[in-house]
Amino acid sequence: MANQMQLYEVFVRSRRGLDHKHVGSLHADDPAQALEYARDVYTRRGEGVSIWVVASRDITASQESDCESFYDPLDDKPYRHAAMYDLPEGVDSL
Amino acid sequence: MKPDDAIARYAVRLGDDALILGHRLSEWMSHAPFLEEDIALGNVALDFIGRARLFYQYAAQRIGGECTEDSLAYTRDVRDFSNLLLCELPRGDFAFTICRQFLYDAYSLPFTEALSQSVDPQLAAIGAKAVKESRYHFRRSRDWVLRLGDGTEESHQRCQRALDELWIYTGELFETDSLVQDLVARGIAVDAAAMASTWHETVAETLQEATLVVPAGEVNVIGGRSGIHTDDLGFLLAELQFMQRAYPGLQW
Numbered sequence: 425m426a427n428q429m430q431l432y433e434v435f436v437r438s439r440r441g442l443d444h445k446h447v448g449s450l451h452a453d454d455p456a457q458a459l460e461y462a463r464d465v466y467t468r469r470g471e472g473v474s475i476w477v478v479a480s481r482d483i484t485a486s487q488e489s490d491c492e493s494f495y496d497p498l499d500d501k502p503y504r505h506a507a508m509y510d511l512p513e514g515v516d517s518l
Numbered sequence: 519m520k521p522d523d524a525i526a527r528y529a530v531r532l533g534d535d536a537l538i539l540g541h542r543l544s545e546w547m548s549h550a551p552f553l554e555e556d557i558a559l560g561n562v563a564l565d566f567i568g569r570a571r572l573f574y575q576y577a578a579q580r581i582g583g584e585c586t587e588d589s590l591a592y593t594r595d596v597r598d599f600s601n602l603l604l605c606e607l608p609r610g611d612f613a614f615t616i617c618r619q620f621l622y623d624a625y626s627l628p629f630t631e632a633l634s635q636s637v638d639p640q641l642a643a644i645g646a647k648a649v650k651e652s653r654y655h656f657r658r659s660r661d662w663v664l665r666l667g668d669g670t671e672e673s674h675q676r677c678q679r680a681l682d683e684l685w686i687y688t689g690e691l692f693e694t695d696s697l698v699q700d701l702v703a704r705g706i707a708v709d710a711a712a713m714a715s716t717w718h719e720t721v722a723e724t725l726q727e728a729t730l731v732v733p734a735g736e737v738n739v740i741g742g743r744s745g746i747h748t749d750d751l752g753f754l755l756a757e758l759q760f761m762q763r764a765y766p767g768l769q770w
Binding site: 429450451452453456457460461463464465468 | 553557558561580661
């Protein structure tokens with residue numbers, strides 16, 4: 425049975441105001457069942473107030489081979505970081 | 519052991535339903551069809567065991583003396599258990615477990631809703647906690663009945679066979695005896711008999727959607743409430759109670 429099932433990624437929001445965070449994956453027959461299993465498998469200890477499930481196959485992911493072209497060109501652009509600014513008084517972080 | 523206190527006896531009944539059904543569900547641990555379902559069934563089992571504890575604690579408090587939730591669970595014999603027969607039937611295959619659970623959840627949801635309105639504050643509080651669980655249980659078991667009934671030919675057949683086997687035990691859900699009638703009149707117990715038609719509608723609606731047939735046979739097997747059980751309960755208790763029987767008072 426598990427062979428015919430789809431893989432879903434599970435995202436849980438732990439508290440109101442926080443983002444949904446990826447917590448893992450599971451197998452299910454359809455999105456509705458995935459949501460119920462996400463509840464049963466990933467929120468047993470009261471971890472969440474909201475759950476998203478997404479079919480893993482619907483996620484387009486960057487590849488290891490993309491790293492060079494994606495991220496290396498950013499190494500020499502320190503001016504994109506706000507670290508150069510003097511913080512005004514009373515501001516702890518920017 | 520038959521406590522004189524009517525509310526305690528009623529609480530023990532409801533505790534017995536929860537303990538025995540919870541135990542049957544727990545038998546699936548590490549045997550469920552796949553990992554996610556294993557955990558989900560375990561959650562439901564634990565909901566029922568937790569519910570049993572609340573009912574037993576309340577009963578023990580009313581009975582007093584040496585009585586505790588543990589003595590109620592572990593040191594009574596078959597004839598002292600007063601659970602519904604439906605709850606004690608062996609778990610069977612997955613379709614049987616799901617169909618039993620669906621029939622029970624369709625009963626338990628309105629039952630716990632009604633119990634939360636009891637004039638007995640402790641029973642009302644247990645009902646209010648249980649109704650949230652039952653709402654999820656019902657959603658889950660209903661969903662599975664639809665999947666299996668309207669699934670493959672084999673899953674459909676297994677479901678139908680399970681329903682046909684289970685059906686004869688469903689009349690007992692709505693049986694009332696003098697104990698319950700008296701407590702209903704005082705606003706303490708749930709008038710289960712009055713829930714029968716709603717239950718029947720709920721079940722018929724889901725089974726129809728699942729392309730399953732509502733069994734037409736008799737529903738007259740009763741006995742659980744008065745301690746007349748199937749052989750299967752003895753075997754269940756042998757396993758459930760083994761540790762406390764072999765090592766009385768054992769703790770860990």
